[in-house]
Amino acid sequence: MTNLLIPPTIRVAACDLNGQMRGKRLPADYAEKLDSGAVRLPLSALNVDIRGLDIAESPLVFESGDGDGMLQPTGRGPVPMPWLEHPSVLYPMALYHDDGTPFAGDPRHALAAVLDRYAARGLTVIAATELEFTLVDDTTGLPMPPLDPLSGHRLHAGDVVSLEALDAFDAFFSDLYAAAEAMGIPAQAAISESGVGQFEINLAHREAMRAADDAWLFKILIRGMARKHGLCATFLAKPYPEDAGNGMHVHFSLIDEAGRNIFDDGTAKGTPALGHAIAGCLEAMAPSTLVFAPHANSYERFRPGSHAPTGIAWAHDNRTAAIRVPGGAPAARRIEHRVAGADVNPYLLLAAILGAALAGLEDGHEPPAPLTGNIYEADIPGIPATWEEAIRAFGESDLMARVLPRELIRNLVLTKQQELADIADLPREEQVKLYLERV
Numbered sequence: 001m002t003n004l005l006i007p008p009t010i011r012v013a014a015c016d017l018n019g020q021m022r023g024k025r026l027p028a029d030y031a032e033k034l035d036s037g038a039v040r041l042p043l044s045a046l047n048v049d050i051r052g053l054d055i056a057e058s059p060l061v062f063e064s065g066d067g068d069g070m071l072q073p074t075g076r077g078p079v080p081m082p083w084l085e086h087p088s089v090l091y092p093m094a095l096y097h098d099d100g101t102p103f104a105g106d107p108r109h110a111l112a113a114v115l116d117r118y119a120a121r122g123l124t125v126i127a128a129t130e131l132e133f134t135l136v137d138d139t140t141g142l143p144m145p146p147l148d149p150l151s152g153h154r155l156h157a158g159d160v161v162s163l164e165a166l167d168a169f170d171a172f173f174s175d176l177y178a179a180a181e182a183m184g185i186p187a188q189a190a191i192s193e194s195g196v197g198q199f200e201i202n203l204a205h206r207e208a209m210r211a212a213d214d215a216w217l218f219k220i221l222i223r224g225m226a227r228k229h230g231l232c233a234t235f236l237a238k239p240y241p242e243d244a245g246n247g248m249h250v251h252f253s254l255i256d257e258a259g260r261n262i263f264d265d266g267t268a269k270g271t272p273a274l275g276h277a278i279a280g281c282l283e284a285m286a287p288s289t290l291v292f293a294p295h296a297n298s299y300e301r302f303r304p305g306s307h308a309p310t311g312i313a314w315a316h317d318n319r320t321a322a323i324r325v326p327g328g329a330p331a332a333r334r335i336e337h338r339v340a341g342a343d344v345n346p347y348l349l350l351a352a353i354l355g356a357a358l359a360g361l362e363d364g365h366e367p368p369a370p371l372t373g374n375i376y377e378a379d380i381p382g383i384p385a386t387w388e389e390a391i392r393a394f395g396e397s398d399l400m401a402r403v404l405p406r407e408l409i410r411n412l413v414l415t416k417q418q419e420l421a422d423i424a425d426l427p428r429e430e431q432v433k434l435y436l437e438r439v
Helices: 028-032 043-047 107-120 163-168 170-183 208-228 272-285 296-300 346-363 387-396 398-403 406-423 428-435
Strands: 009-015 021-027 040-042 068-073 089-096 124-136 187-192 198-203 232-234 248-255 314-316 323-325 335-337
Touching (some): 009 043, 009 107, 021 028, 021 040, 043 406, 089 107, 107 124, 107 346, 124 208, 124 346, 163 170, 163 187, 170 208, 198 208, 208 232, 208 346, 248 346, 272 314, 272 335, 272 346, 272 398, 296 406, 346 398, 387 406, 398 406
Parallel strands (some): 009 089, 314 323
Antiparallel strands (some): 009 021, 068 089, 124 198, 124 232, 187 198, 248 335, 323 335
């Protein structure tokens, strides 16, 4: 990556609370100045709503004079942008105050703070994501299933783990994998999913910050590469009312300074640390639902029997549970968190999950007994069922204040309150148009 030829212009961007790139296009000679803080951005730019508008009640805007911060490279760039017609590169950035302290409203800094707390305990987090997305035809305004590139016929149903469904879009996936390799994104297995035009690609297990970077960049790449192939790719949690929704599952394990997985006791049960981390994730699930389901459309995905968890429970190797401990070799013992939609901000997602697990380790709490069978039928507490309820629970939670900076919590609540007032009463069709490629 360091030997990448720099084109005439470059891009710099940080991640806002909704997972959008906020940044600038610059002459190539700025690449030599990025470490100096020469590129500035309003702090409020990372706290705009889904339409890209200022938050009316935010103290970051008029109350404080809408001051700037410094953009600094994260160390990941430059990465190519293969979906663009003219070559360019992207430098992922993070936002800082002028005195060099991290801006607490930057979601990447929130994850970094959680990982620093793990490091203080001698632990490294290894994580991976599974991203589901749907290819659609949006040329008529509202999304509809795309045309099969081989037959020219419109897709009419999902085709679970079908190679034919994948190979029909061979040109798109071949270019996508080549671009991911060029960007340093470890794309692994791809499968067709149960929704019409729906696919999933897994990313390799890596150190958690790298995994979050990968997921953020991969979402950008998938959307861009789909457009290059005359398609629209959406991570919308529920593109079609009666079809499968898109999720983003997170797997993680904790490695000590000797290189040992602290969840592994050589058996299927796992260590006490595994139980403590599960307990933390369960206790934080309701108040952190806003992170897992940040948009109006997100709540359509939570339906019994839809492979999207609705109850707060855990289980061994059971995909109807919100928290799953996969089977397999004990050395690979890990937690799979299955609640989030694919419409999330990956940095906030990992910060919330890993911060909750850390709280569980700190408190030493024990989880309830694992459940078996169809957990959709179990009599257990549910996650917040509405966007409004999730906003309230997140903002009022003392546990969330242990996991995320209070400034970020305030900013996200104000953002979602503004979006709730603006979007909640829109017809579903208008919501879908708004969210289609933004999430």
